[in-house]
Amino acid sequence: MARLPLIGVTTAVRALQPGGITFCAAYTAIVSSLERAGALPVLIPSNVGPETLRALYDQVDGVLLPGGGDLDAKYFNESAHPASDPPDPYRDSAEVNLVRWAIDEDRPLFGICRGHQVINAALGGSLIQDIPSQCEDPLEHRLLEGNPRDYRSHVVVLNEQSRLAGILGELKIAVNSIHHQAVRDLARGFVATAYAGDGIIEASEHPSKKFALTVQWHPEDLAADDPKMQALFDAFVAAARG
Numbered sequence: 612m613a614r615l616p617l618i619g620v621t622t623a624v625r626a627l628q629p630g631g632i633t634f635c636a637a638y639t640a641i642v643s644s645l646e647r648a649g650a651l652p653v654l655i656p657s658n659v660g661p662e663t664l665r666a667l668y669d670q671v672d673g674v675l676l677p678g679g680g681d682l683d684a685k686y687f688n689e690s691a692h693p694a695s696d697p698p699d700p701y702r703d704s705a706e707v708n709l710v711r712w713a714i715d716e717d718r719p720l721f722g723i724c725r726g727h728q729v730i731n732a733a734l735g736g737s738l739i740q741d742i743p744s745q746c747e748d749p750l751e752h753r754l755l756e757g758n759p760r761d762y763r764s765h766v767v768v769l770n771e772q773s774r775l776a777g778i779l780g781e782l783k784i785a786v787n788s789i790h791h792q793a794v795r796d797l798a799r800g801f802v803a804t805a806y807a808g809d810g811i812i813e814a815s816e817h818p819s820k821k822f823a824l825t826v827q828w829h830p831e832d833l834a835a836d837d838p839k840m841q842a843l844f845d846a847f848v849a850a851a852r853g
Contacts, residue, residue: 615649615650616649616651616672616848616851616853617653617670617671617673618645618650618651618652618653618672618673618674618675618847618851619654619655619667619668619670619671619673619674619675619709620637620642620645620652620675620677621637621655621657621674621676621677621702621705621709621726622637622655622656623635623657623679623680623699624636624657624658624699624702625699633658635654635657637677638677638678638831640832640834640835641723643831643835644830644831644834644844645675645844645848647841647844648841648844648845648848648849649845649848649852650673650844650851653667653671655667655668655674655705657701657704657705659705661708664705664708664709665708668713672718672719672851672852673718673719673720673721673847673848674713674718674719674720675720675722675723675726675847676706676709676710676720676721676723676726676729676730677723677725677726677831678724678725678726678790678829679699679702679724679725680696680697680698680725681696681698681792682698682703682706682728682792683700683703684738684740686707686729686732686733687732687736687738689737689740692744692745694740694743694744694791695740695792706726706729707729707733710729710730711733714734714800714823717820717821718821719821719822719851720822720823721824721825721843721844721847722824722825723825723828723829723830723831724789724790724826724827724828724829725790726825727826727827728793728794728827730801730825731801731815731825733798734798734801735798735799736794736796736797736801737795737796738792738793738794738795739792739793739795739811741791741792742790742791742792742793742811743791746810746811749809749811750765751764751788752764752765752789752790752791752793752807752811753788753789753790753791754787754789760787760789760832761787761832761833762787763785763786763787763833764786764787764788765786765788765808766784766785766807766808767784767786767805767806767813767814767828768805768806768808769782769783769784769804769805770802770803773804773805773814773816774816774818774824774846775804775805775814775816775824775826776804778842778843778846779839780839780842784839786826786827786828786833787828787829787832788827789828789829790827793811793812793827794811794812794815797812797815800817801816801823801825802816802817802818803815804816804824805827812827813826813828814826814827821850822846822851824843824846830843830844831844
C-alpha cells in the first residue's frame with residue numbers, strides 16, 4: 612500500500628479562559644477535509660523552537676495554514692489597526708517560517724482565510740487591516756450573528772486561466788465569508804485568481820510552483836456537502852502525494 616501523504620496543519624496557541632493553561636488547537640473541519648482527501652493530517656505545534664519546527668517541516672509532504680485571528684501587522688511593516696485581534700506570537704512566527712520554507716523548496720502549500728493573508732504577508736505582500744473602515748462600499752465579509760459558518764454570503768468571480776478555476780470547474784461560485792482583513796498588494800510571484808464584487812482579492816496562487824494556492828473563504832465548512840469545495844483539498848493532497 613502506498614504511503615499516504617503527511618500534511619502539516621498549523622495550530623493556534625490559546626487558553627480556554629483568560630489566564631488559563633494554553634493549548635495548541637486546530638479546527639476539526641480542516642482535519643476531516645484532509646482525511647477525506649486521503650491525507651494523514653499532522654498538527655504542528657506553534658510553540659516549538661526553530662530547530663524543532665524545521666524538523667517537523669522536513670517530515671511533511673505539504674503545509675496547510677488554516678483560518679484564525681489576525682496576523683501581527685509588524686510582518687507587513689505596519690502598526691496594528693484598532694480593530695485587529697490580539698496577536699498570537701507563536702503562531703505568527705511559526706507560520707511565516709513555514710511559508711518561506713515551503714515556497715523556497717516548492718513544497719505544496721495551501722492557505723485558508725488567515726492562511727491566505729499570512730502567505731501573502733510572509734512573502735512581502737501587504738494586507739487591508741479592516742475592510743469596514745478602510746474600504747469604500749465593501750460587501751459584508753464578516754459572519755453576521757445568527758448565521759452558520761457555511762452560510763454563503765457573496766459570490767466570487769474566478770480567473771478562467773487559473774488553477775483554482777480548473778479545480779472548482781466554475782467561474783462564479785458562492786462562498787462563505789468570515790473575515791475583516793484581506794490581501795491588499797500581492798506578494799511577488801503570486802497572482803489574484805478570484806475577486807469579490809467589491810474588488811477584494813478572494814484567492815491567489817503562484818503559477819510556477821507545484822501547488823501554492825490560497826482562498827479567503829472557508830472551504831472546510833462546505834466540503835462535506837459540496838464536491839467542488841472538497842476538490843480543493845483533493846488537489847492539494849494529490850500535489851503532496853507526488
